[in-house]
Amino acid sequence: MNLNGIGQASSYASSAFASNSVSPTETYKRLIGADRILAAAAASMNLSRGEFEQPRIRLVDQTSLIHLEITGGTAEEAQARGDALLAAFFAELDALRADEQATREDSGLAAIGDYKSSVATTRADIAKLQNDSGLVSVDQYNAIVEATRMLESRVQDLAATLQDKTHSVASLETTLGIPAKAAAATLKLYADAQFIALTDEVGVHAARLAEAQSRFGDGHPKVQDARAAHAAAKAATLQQAKQVTGLTMADLGTLDLAPAGARADLLAELVRMDAERAGIAQHHETLSRRLERELARQHALAAPAARLQDLQRDFRVAEAVFATAIARSQSTKSDVYASYPLVQVLENPSLPYNPSSPNRTLAYAAGIAATFMLLVGLALGWMRSAVINRLLNKPGDPA
Structure with a gap:
């Protein structure tokens, strides 16, 4: 009998006639002539043991047959004594078989109790380990290891991507001669309409100053007025730039004040690439911190996972042994003819036609x-x- 996922129990009854050392017919011959069977047969007929004569028992050669003969005062009494003897014999066989089954069951109950205790102890150890470590099963630990391995691979890929983006941004910064932060501030500044207007005004005042300087000397009032107007417009432009970009006056000198045409596109590309690099760097940092936590967790759960695997294996073995013992205990109940084979009456006690003694001819x-x-x-x-x-x-x- 196979119990799927639990265990296996085998039960078979070997033929009692297969042994050369023990003969069931000889056993039954001695059993039929036993005093307790004869006493039981006599008691069923309200006779004393002395009044119930000893039967004559003969084994038929080359067969498993047993021939019984018993005498009585009359033919009917002899037949009744034969029936009583058979009834007592079969009752004794049933009692012996029941006693054998009870003995087997009692001997198996102690072992089943030990197996049950072993299963309960292992189950308690597993529950305690799961509660202490938070690890439910070895599969969970394997899933953690696999997830950590994949996370480590992602971190390595992000590191390579971040390195490529960093090199690209640095190369473009070198080409443009302006850092990415300044390029972003430049694009932001030139997106402001007021700053553009002020820049145009600075250009107008610069043209007037140049014209005045070409016609008059530096001390001429018109030149001084044009210079003052130009300085005021330039100061207003720088103040607006500071307000828009949030940079200091010293940092404003790093801005590209001529982002026109293809250079403006390159500045935009630099800003875009730097933004991508910053995003990848942030993602890489986040995953790196997560990877450190997962590696620490994996290291902390390594010993409990190994212990849990051993306990679960011990539990499966103990459970299989326990279930198999129960199955074997139940299956052996069907083997009632192990020690005492089945006995059948081929011919009931016959009613004799003639007395066995005295023999008239003789x-x-x-x-x-x-x-x-x-x-x-x-x-x-x-x-x-x-x-x-x-x-x-x-x-x-x-x-």
């Missing part, structure tokens, strides 16, 4: 033989007497 023969021997004895006695008398009366003997 009595007649014995009477005839006795009469013949008596006659022979008498004849021999008569002949002996005649011979003696002849010898005594022989001529020539003194009187």
Whole structure:
């Protein structure tokens, strides 16, 4: 009998006739003649043990048959004694088989109790380890290891991507001669309409200053007025740039003040690439911190996972042994003929037609033989007497 996922139990009844050392028929022969069976048969007929005669038991050669003979005062009584003897014999067989089953079951209960205790102890150890470590099963630990391995691979890929992006941004910064932060501030600044207007005004005042300087000397009032207007416009432009970008006056000198045409596109590309690099760097940092936590967790759960695997294996073994023991205990209940094979009555006790004793033919023969021997004895006695008398009366003997 196979119990899927639990265990296996095998039960078979070997033939009692397969043994050369033990003969079931000889066992039953001794059992039928046992005093307790004869006493039980006598009690069922309200007879004493002494009144119930000993049966004659004979084993039939080359067969497994047992021949019984029992006598009684009458033919009906002999038949009744045979039935009583068979009934007592079968009752005793049932009692012996029941006692054998009870003995087997009692001997198996102790082992089953030990197996049950082992299963309970292992289950308690598993529950305690799961509660302490938070690890439910070895599969969970394997899933953690696999997830950590994949996370480590992602971190390595992000590191390579981040390195490529960093090199690309650095190369473009070198080409443009401006850092990515300044390029972003430049694009932001030139997206402001007021700054553009102020820049145009600075250009107008610069043209007027140049025109005045070309016509008059530096001390001429028109030149001074044009220079002052130009300075005021430039100061207003720088103040607006500071307000828009949030940079200091010193940092404003790093801005590209001529982002026109293809250079503006390159500045935009630099800003975009730097933004991608910053995003990848942040993602890489986040995953790196997560990887460190997962590696620490994996290292902390390594020993509990190994211990849990051992306990679960021990639990499966103990559970299989326990279930198998129960299955075997239940399956052996069907093997009731292991020690005492099945017995069938081929012929019920018959009603004799003639008494077994006395035998009339034998009595007649014995009477005839006795009469013949008596006659022979008498004849021999008569002949002996005649011979003696002849010898005594022989001529020539003194009187």
